[in-house]
Amino acid sequence: MDESQMWHQLENVIKLRSTEDQISWSIFGIFWAANAILLVALFQNGTMPHGTVGIVIALVGFGLSFVWHRIQNRALKYVEMYEAIIEKLEKPLTGRYPMSL
Secondary structure, three states, X not given: OOHHXXXXXXXXXXXXXXXXXXXXXXHHHHHHHHHHHHHHHHOOOOOOOOOHHHHHXXXXXXXXXXXXXXXXXXXXXXXXXXXXXXXXXXXXXXOOOOOOO
């Protein structure tokens, strides 16, 4: 692969990495809102719910948290993969490792 192709590939990977960041934050926002709704449902009257209602709401919250954890971990693994590709492309193009912030 020549240098111009490597620069083009680097640009593509940087765009993918940026998109994955946006996806991660969107996922976080959606699940944060869902958990907030569950908390409002749980303490609707300002007191602890009676009987099975509280258990059901808590189990739904646990399920949502588990799903969020799995989705977020997958998204973060993609970010790590893109970072590794960026590093592999930047080293031959610049002759050094990427600059850290």
